[in-house]
Amino acid sequence: MFLLTQKPSIADHYLAELRDVNIQKDRMRFRRNMERMGELLAYELSKTLTFRPAKVETPLGTAPSRSLLQPIVLATILRAGVPMHQGFLNIFDSADNAFIGAYRGHHINEEEEFEVEMDYITSPDLTGKILILIDPMLATGRSMEKVYHALLRFGIPSQTHIASVIASPEGVEFLQNRMPQCRLWLGAVDQKLNEQYYIVPGLGDAGDLAYGEK
Ligand SMILES: O=P(O)(O)OC[C@H]1O[C@H](OP(=O)(O)OP(=O)(O)O)[C@H](O)[C@@H]1O
Ligand SMILES: O=c1cc[nH]c(=O)[nH]1
Numbered sequence: 001m002f003l004l005t006q007k008p009s010i011a012d013h014y015l016a017e018l019r020d021v022n023i024q025k026d027r028m029r030f031r032r033n034m035e036r037m038g039e040l041l042a043y044e045l046s047k048t049l050t051f052r053p054a055k056v057e058t059p060l061g062t063a064p065s066r067s068l069l070q071p072i073v074l075a076t077i078l079r080a081g082v083p084m085h086q087g088f089l090n091i092f093d094s095a096d097n098a099f100i101g102a103y104r105g106h107h108i109n110e111e112e113e114f115e116v117e118m119d120y121i122t123s124p125d126l127t128g129k130i131l132i133l134i135d136p137m138l139a140t141g142r143s144m145e146k147v148y149h150a151l152l153r154f155g156i157p158s159q160t161h162i163a164s165v166i167a168s169p170e171g172v173e174f175l176q177n178r179m180p181q182c183r184l185w186l187g188a189v190d191q192k193l194n195e196q197y198y199i200v201p202g203l204g205d206a207g208d209l210a211y212g213e214k
């Protein structure tokens with residue numbers, strides 16, 4: 001598991017703005033900070049990928065370079081994932097893209113547990129590719145698990161990464177147990193989930209803050 005805020009950096013500043021109830025009123029800034037967190041996580045993730053030696057022609061000669069060995073697919077859960085997805089795409093600009101419409105829907109019992117509703121999925125062939133699942137909030141982890149298994153019908157990736165800005169300890173444990181083959185890339189791990197399965201202290205509802213209440 002990689003934790004972006006383990007060492008102090010500008011990421012702390014972006015994350016603090018994302019959490020701040022007053023700064024959150026500026027939706028454009030909220031979306032841009034999500035995008036910036038995506039950019040930073042994508043850059044860190046890129047350091048673990050395999051590159052092959054390459055050459056590039058400059059006006060004055062030939063320079064050694066490196067190029068990515070395997071194609072990347074960025075897969076994002078609507079709605080809240082969209083700004084963070086753009087951040088990843090700013091870094092992996094030639095990636096293919098998958099989009100999934102999923103949300104925490106109606107309650108299924110008196111413990112207020114919810115069903116993850118999934119009503120849209122589109123993806124390129126994933127066979128042998130690097131799959132990066134993007135969703136800013138990793139709460140129970142059930143949206144991520146459901147989406148991952150639904151995506152496997154498009155092929156088996158060579159490796160799968162999961163990127164979130166804020167996770168709960170419960171969500172991290174859930175995914176480490178249920179999807180141990182996936183590597184986690186996180187901005188921060190917070191204290192806990194509350195009774196409504198929101199991350200505390202978290203930042204609130206990321207989809208609503210980016211796009212308005214639904
Ligand atoms: O880990 P989980 O407990 O599954 O919760 C996380 C999910 O909840 C949020 O989506 P939400 O249902 O709020 O939809 P939205 O993006 O449309 O607001 C978030 O963006 C994740 O997709
Ligand atoms: O804390 C949470 C949990 C799920 N989705 C959010 O947007 N926030």
Ligand SMILES: [Mg+2]
Pocket residue numbers: 080205206207208
């Ligand atoms: Mg939401």
